[in-house]
Amino acid sequence: MRVEIWSDIACPWCYVGKARFEKALGAFPHRDSVEVVHRSFELDPHRAKDDIQPVAAMLAKKYGMSEAQAQAGEENLGRQAAAEGLAYRTGGRDHGSTFDMHRLLHFAKEQGCQDVLLGLLYKANFAEERSVFGDDERLVELGTAAGLDPDGVRRVLADPAAYAEDVRADEREAEQLGARGVPFFVLDRKYGVSGAQPAEVFTQALTRAWDERSPLALLPDGDAEACGPDGCAVPQG
Amino acid sequence: MRVEIWSDIACPWCYVGKARFEKALGAFPHRDSVEVVHRSFELDPHRAKDDIQPVAAMLAKKYGMSEAQAQAGEENLGRQAAAEGLAYRTGGRDHGSTFDMHRLLHFAKEQGCQDVLLGLLYKANFAEERSVFGDDERLVELGTAAGLDPDGVRRVLADPAAYAEDVRADEREAEQLGARGVPFFVLDRKYGVSGAQPAEVFTQALTRAWDERSPLALLPDGDAEACGPDGCAVPQG
Numbered sequence: 001m002r003v004e005i006w007s008d009i010a011c012p013w014c015y016v017g018k019a020r021f022e023k024a025l026g027a028f029p030h031r032d033s034v035e036v037v038h039r040s041f042e043l044d045p046h047r048a049k050d051d052i053q054p055v056a057a058m059l060a061k062k063y064g065m066s067e068a069q070a071q072a073g074e075e076n077l078g079r080q081a082a083a084e085g086l087a088y089r090t091g092g093r094d095h096g097s098t099f100d101m102h103r104l105l106h107f108a109k110e111q112g113c114q115d116v117l118l119g120l121l122y123k124a125n126f127a128e129e130r131s132v133f134g135d136d137e138r139l140v141e142l143g144t145a146a147g148l149d150p151d152g153v154r155r156v157l158a159d160p161a162a163y164a165e166d167v168r169a170d171e172r173e174a175e176q177l178g179a180r181g182v183p184f185f186v187l188d189r190k191y192g193v194s195g196a197q198p199a200e201v202f203t204q205a206l207t208r209a210w211d212e213r214s215p216l217a218l219l220p221d222g223d224a225e226a227c228g229p230d231g232c233a234v235p236q237g
Numbered sequence: 238m239r240v241e242i243w244s245d246i247a248c249p250w251c252y253v254g255k256a257r258f259e260k261a262l263g264a265f266p267h268r269d270s271v272e273v274v275h276r277s278f279e280l281d282p283h284r285a286k287d288d289i290q291p292v293a294a295m296l297a298k299k300y301g302m303s304e305a306q307a308q309a310g311e312e313n314l315g316r317q318a319a320a321e322g323l324a325y326r327t328g329g330r331d332h333g334s335t336f337d338m339h340r341l342l343h344f345a346k347e348q349g350c351q352d353v354l355l356g357l358l359y360k361a362n363f364a365e366e367r368s369v370f371g372d373d374e375r376l377v378e379l380g381t382a383a384g385l386d387p388d389g390v391r392r393v394l395a396d397p398a399a400y401a402e403d404v405r406a407d408e409r410e411a412e413q414l415g416a417r418g419v420p421f422f423v424l425d426r427k428y429g430v431s432g433a434q435p436a437e438v439f440t441q442a443l444t445r446a447w448d449e450r451s452p453l454a455l456l457p458d459g460d461a462e463a464c465g466p467d468g469c470a471v472p473q474g
Contacts, residue, residue: 181465192453195461216429224432228418
């Protein structure tokens, strides 16, 4: 079974939702048969790389609330994160383009360490003092900690086209699937779970998708000429 | 709609089947909404890189037939290829590991030129005199012709770990889906078409899968806290 998770590193509910999903997955009896794939979704895909702002001011401006109200919202988010065992820094965070991080996550996918890198990026963004924005060497450190080759990370960061198409393809697919926000979980392309739902909801969705797994139906019911490990059909005649 | 095609560059039926599928797709009214993804399947995944043999001798040995019989089979294959407008060299081809080509196809996927590269690899292997095996510079030329950066291709070839996990993941998935040979076509993970079926079969499969497309069912029927282009749910209270 395959679960695809669309998310953005700048999305606090993705950080919290990932932990809730993982709680459900960790207790799911068939967890070893579940493949998890992370998909890219930028909340702000047109954001310039050098446009970095403090989170509190951005929230206040976006929602027309006072900075004190924005701060109260962050503190509530911090409590929800803490309930999942996650560190969350409720003051002094900043906010910027996540495009390069998504490109790196695709690089990490191909190296088998995508989930580890995503966890490190979330932690760095939401729980650590040093910014993840506007500082390529910070991303090199995080990529290296995830198991990537530092020069490989630098090469990806230096070439804005690297993995860009993967990011855009994920985003187009999210749109086609009807995702309007993140986190967005898709189970075997059949069921969708939108938002940082409680772990029980993920358990129910996993169970339902698992019970309804169905083998591929072959059309037509039979093979044509093909090659297999034992060789190819050799036409005679 | 998504069609995934498992195939191997060394598989003549994959070469022929790709053309038959493309004939059907080209006439399919919803072709612009069909995403085609190529997946890796090595017929001989344990083959050493330096183990390169003439095709006729390999066929004769594998099937316990005379070289003349093997040659007759190749000539028949050449006729089936010609019927699809494909060039096919019925004598003098060789045969070896396709692992590096599959790794390059994953590199090309991320650069948006996977289908072009696969077409060039097939053509090079089945229709051109110069071998695609045991000659990295040949692969650099083909990759460059597909639109890849030559140094990028050289880097992938020089690092056997690059994209290796993508190749292995595709192969594990083929096994899980029940593919025992290639080409193997999977439509929206619901229908499978095995082998180089006639174009009409692909038309029927595309039509059926298209007619049965269904939107994701949301579980539960509602969102939880999420972030979207207009911002995040901000908990108050």
